[in-house]
Amino acid sequence: MFTEKILADRTQHMGSSAIREILKVLSRPGIVSLAGGMPAPDSFPMDYMEDLTQRVLREYGTDALQYGTTEGFAPLKQELQKYLKTIGVETEAEGINVVTGSQSVLDGLGKILISPGDAVAVEAPTYLGAIQALNPYGPRYVRMKTDEQGLIPDSMAEVIERHHPKMVYLIPTFQNPTGRTIPEERRRQIAEIAKRTNTLVIEDDPYGSLRFRGSFIPTIYSMAPEHVVYAGSFSKVFAPGLRVGYYIAPELISKWLVLAKQGVDLHTSSFTQALATEFLKGGFMESHIPRIIQIYKPKQETMLEAMEEHFPSNFSWSKPEGGMFIWAEGPKGLDTLQLYEEAINNNVAFVPGKYFYTEPGEGQETMRLNFTMADEDTLRAAVGRLGTAIRTVLG
Amino acid sequence: MFTEKILADRTQHMGSSAIREILKVLSRPGIVSLAGGMPAPDSFPMDYMEDLTQRVLREYGTDALQYGTTEGFAPLKQELQKYLKTIGVETEAEGINVVTGSQSVLDGLGKILISPGDAVAVEAPTYLGAIQALNPYGPRYVRMKTDEQGLIPDSMAEVIERHHPKMVYLIPTFQNPTGRTIPEERRRQIAEIAKRTNTLVIEDDPYGSLRFRGSFIPTIYSMAPEHVVYAGSFSKVFAPGLRVGYYIAPELISKWLVLAKQGVDLHTSSFTQALATEFLKGGFMESHIPRIIQIYKPKQETMLEAMEEHFPSNFSWSKPEGGMFIWAEGPKGLDTLQLYEEAINNNVAFVPGKYFYTEPGEGQETMRLNFTMADEDTLRAAVGRLGTAIRTVLG
Numbered sequence: 001m002f003t004e005k006i007l008a009d010r011t012q013h014m015g016s017s018a019i020r021e022i023l024k025v026l027s028r029p030g031i032v033s034l035a036g037g038m039p040a041p042d043s044f045p046m047d048y049m050e051d052l053t054q055r056v057l058r059e060y061g062t063d064a065l066q067y068g069t070t071e072g073f074a075p076l077k078q079e080l081q082k083y084l085k086t087i088g089v090e091t092e093a094e095g096i097n098v099v100t101g102s103q104s105v106l107d108g109l110g111k112i113l114i115s116p117g118d119a120v121a122v123e124a125p126t127y128l129g130a131i132q133a134l135n136p137y138g139p140r141y142v143r144m145k146t147d148e149q150g151l152i153p154d155s156m157a158e159v160i161e162r163h164h165p166k167m168v169y170l171i172p173t174f175q176n177p178t179g180r181t182i183p184e185e186r187r188r189q190i191a192e193i194a195k196r197t198n199t200l201v202i203e204d205d206p207y208g209s210l211r212f213r214g215s216f217i218p219t220i221y222s223m224a225p226e227h228v229v230y231a232g233s234f235s236k237v238f239a240p241g242l243r244v245g246y247y248i249a250p251e252l253i254s255k256w257l258v259l260a261k262q263g264v265d266l267h268t269s270s271f272t273q274a275l276a277t278e279f280l281k282g283g284f285m286e287s288h289i290p291r292i293i294q295i296y297k298p299k300q301e302t303m304l305e306a307m308e309e310h311f312p313s314n315f316s317w318s319k320p321e322g323g324m325f326i327w328a329e330g331p332k333g334l335d336t337l338q339l340y341e342e343a344i345n346n347n348v349a350f351v352p353g354k355y356f357y358t359e360p361g362e363g364q365e366t367m368r369l370n371f372t373m374a375d376e377d378t379l380r381a382a383v384g385r386l387g388t389a390i391r392t393v394l395g
Numbered sequence: 396m397f398t399e400k401i402l403a404d405r406t407q408h409m410g411s412s413a414i415r416e417i418l419k420v421l422s423r424p425g426i427v428s429l430a431g432g433m434p435a436p437d438s439f440p441m442d443y444m445e446d447l448t449q450r451v452l453r454e455y456g457t458d459a460l461q462y463g464t465t466e467g468f469a470p471l472k473q474e475l476q477k478y479l480k481t482i483g484v485e486t487e488a489e490g491i492n493v494v495t496g497s498q499s500v501l502d503g504l505g506k507i508l509i510s511p512g513d514a515v516a517v518e519a520p521t522y523l524g525a526i527q528a529l530n531p532y533g534p535r536y537v538r539m540k541t542d543e544q545g546l547i548p549d550s551m552a553e554v555i556e557r558h559h560p561k562m563v564y565l566i567p568t569f570q571n572p573t574g575r576t577i578p579e580e581r582r583r584q585i586a587e588i589a590k591r592t593n594t595l596v597i598e599d600d601p602y603g604s605l606r607f608r609g610s611f612i613p614t615i616y617s618m619a620p621e622h623v624v625y626a627g628s629f630s631k632v633f634a635p636g637l638r639v640g641y642y643i644a645p646e647l648i649s650k651w652l653v654l655a656k657q658g659v660d661l662h663t664s665s666f667t668q669a670l671a672t673e674f675l676k677g678g679f680m681e682s683h684i685p686r687i688i689q690i691y692k693p694k695q696e697t698m699l700e701a702m703e704e705h706f707p708s709n710f711s712w713s714k715p716e717g718g719m720f721i722w723a724e725g726p727k728g729l730d731t732l733q734l735y736e737e738a739i740n741n742n743v744a745f746v747p748g749k750y751f752y753t754e755p756g757e758g759q760e761t762m763r764l765n766f767t768m769a770d771e772d773t774l775r776a777a778v779g780r781l782g783t784a785i786r787t788v789l790g
Contacts, residue, residue: 001593001621001645001649002593002595002645002648003647004562004647006508006595006647006648007507007508007651008506008507008508008509008510008513008532009510010506010510011506011507011651012507013659014507014651014655015654026741027496032424038461038462041456041457041460041461041462042457044457044460044461046452046456046457046460049452049460050448050449050452053445053452054445054448055447057441057444057609061436061441062436062437062439062441063636064633064636064638065436065439065441065444065634066436066439066634066635066636066638067433067630067635068636069719073430098665100495100660101659101660101661102636103660103661104659104660106658107658107659107660108427111403111405111406111531112403112406113401113402113403113406113459114403115403115404115405116440118403129658129661132657132658133658133659134658135401136506136655136658148788162418162720166401166403172749181429198396198397200397200401224397236676238464239460239461239666240460240461241458241459241460241461241462241463241664242460242664242665242666243495243660243661243662243663243664250396250397251398252397252398252401253397253401256402256409258530259409259410260409261529263409263498263501263502263524263527263529263530263531264495264496264498264499264526264528265495265496265498265502265638265660266524266638267638268638269495269636269637269638269664269667270636271634271636271637271667271670272664272666272667273668275666277397303489336647341399356536361676
């Protein structure tokens with residue numbers, strides 16, 4: 001029998017599956033979950049998956065089943081280079097490395113950069129999965145202030161001056177959990193601060209292509225390529241079950257990330273990389289993104305309308321131009337964990353916002369709502385029931 | 396511009412890609428590599444891959460493309476449970492967790508168990524990839540003695556008593572790099588020592604099914620299930636490009652491995668897990684392993700015959716009953732790194748054995764030869780040229 005004594009010191013940073021615990025009720029029949037972060041299954045290209053797998057077997061044969069290089073499947077890197085150019089992310093094919101979901105570049109960055117106690121600057125609130133990836137390496141999180149336009153550059157500059165973080169972690173477009181997007185002017189300031197202070201910025205960009213309204217905003221990477229790790233993914237624009245993500249990083253960082261990855265999984269699945277290659281090569285990305293948007297945009301509009309109708313006037317929420325989430329904030333004193341219990345009684349679930357903050361006690365009155373998984377009628381009814389739960393809890 | 400100053404302290408343990416450097420010449424035209432560890436491409440089931448992908452799409456639909464649980468694809472766990480029973484590895488389906496290649500369970504074990512300076516007991520020589528996976532966590536390796544029958548149990552007992560290692564890492568069957576197999580009697584002793592001293596044994600078993608001769612030997616796991624992490628893989632019996640491995644571990648270890656994996660890659664590709672499921676479900680594993688053996692057995696026999704013919708009499712080597720490698724040892728004073736240069740001049744490559752030792756200076760006169768990749772005529776000629784290189788270096 002082994003006891004906790006066998007664990008490494010770092011393992012104490014990894015516990016806390018409180019969110020897993022509260023989300024366990026989601027499997028209860030009848031509950032509509034607005035808690036997820038999964039793409040809608042009807043957004044997957046089932047109509048040509050068979051065609052894509054045949055192309056993979058015909059085009060790459062045994063290479064799709066063989067060990068590959070840690071850096072990634074060469075044909076995928078070439079196709080990614082062309083695709084990324086269309087969104088203003090310019091680099092050589094060799095400058096792009098493939099990872100097993102963009103999550104795994106966060107683990108890699110933690111591993112190669114963070115000594116216990118090193119500062120990591122994060123938006124408050126930020127992506128829970130980034131915290132989970134970095135926690136084992138013992139970082140000290142320092143929070144940067146945000147408003148409706150995302151990260152406030154002055155706060156980033158202050159935090160850098162005071163804490164010298166190893167990295168600044170950002171999701172600039174349609175952020176998880178808030179859905180907010182940092183406007184171009186602020187991105188230029190962020191890029192300038194990164195360059196001036198020689199600070200590494202992680203630009204995590206899984207949702208950037210899911211834009212329903214408004215205009216494209218250039219990446220921070222394009223403004224400071226020597227100081228930014230740009231991370232992208234096929235999870236939200238093709239299929240998360242492939243586990244194919246990619247990144248571009250300054251040379252030194254890239255070199256060590258590859259060495260770290262070699263120890264972790266040798267390389268990402270050749271077969272799913274080949275599927276992603278054929279998806280890009282066949283022009284499916286261009287045709288598929290509008291299809292996804294056509295599914296998500298009305299869902300988001302339905303949710304926003306239903307919130308307008310059912311949420312009390314002392315609530316405010318983000319109206320993102322894309323992505324998968326809406327962020328709602330209730331009046332001071334509201335405890336959304338308590339609200340969660342009441343919502344479950346009303347057969348609707350969400351994620352209490354406190355889980356997206358690194359500091360205990362923050363975000364008690366906030367919550368994240370996802371609109372991609374349920375159909376419009378279900379969304380409308382679920383938001384109605386959530387409104388009822390809110391009024392019950394607020395009394 | 397970033398400098399090494401940005402790196403974590405642990406990153407210093409990750410360097411040393413000396414082996415990568417020396418293997419760079421392998422891409423030079425004309426060189427026959429006996430250095431690899433890859434399965435032969437003609438051992439892949441190309442004839443029914445299209446059938447398998449169609450089954451996956453028909454059977455699992457969008458589930459094969461969606462996010463999945465960190466623990467693994469439920470239908471795969473069920474099929475694995477049945478398959479593992481046939482090789483005497485008994486557990487519940489929920490006791491089996493899937494990983495992105497069995498390499499990644501080594502990273503997970505390092506992460507959750509190893510504080511810097513903690514002892515890890517390894518065979519000398521041992522699998523290089525295990526060292527690479529564990530290095531970032533700062534272990535102190537303690538070596539256990541081996542002979543022609545693999546690990547010497549008394550040495551394991553001594554090392555445990557003296558160093559209290561967090562884990563004992565073993566490849567009991569057709570070990571990489573030596574090809575050696577620990578006989579049943581020793582396995583029973585190893586299991587008893589693990590139980591008596593409450594020590595965690597990692598039984599890494601990627602090659603176990605590739606038996607050309609002799610009889611099946613039960614796993615150490617079957618003798619001490621509460622003290623063994625059993626790790627298996629589809630890489631050598633189906634295709635490494637899928638990156639699907641699996642493990643069974645004591646409950647506490649399993650729980651933390653899942654939490655660690657969640658931060659690293661969320662879960663293993665649903666699509667490639669579904670392919671592995673259909674491979675098992677369709678009975679392809681049973682029919683495919685004999686096909687692989689039919690390819691590898693004559694290759695190994697050819698290599699052993701050619702070594703008999705061309706290697707000088709002061710060389711000895713393993714005659715494994717299966718697996719992918721032969722381990723050769725030259726006379727004291729031979730430097731196989733020097734031999735490597737001469738072999739490259741003769742258009743043949745191998746891995747100098749020193750890279751499989753954790754202690755500098757050990758294994759200078761040893762080398763690992765792989766027989767799976769080249770055809771028999773090429774193998775015969777390459778071993779001949781290697782014999783010439785040996786005679787040149789020995790003078």
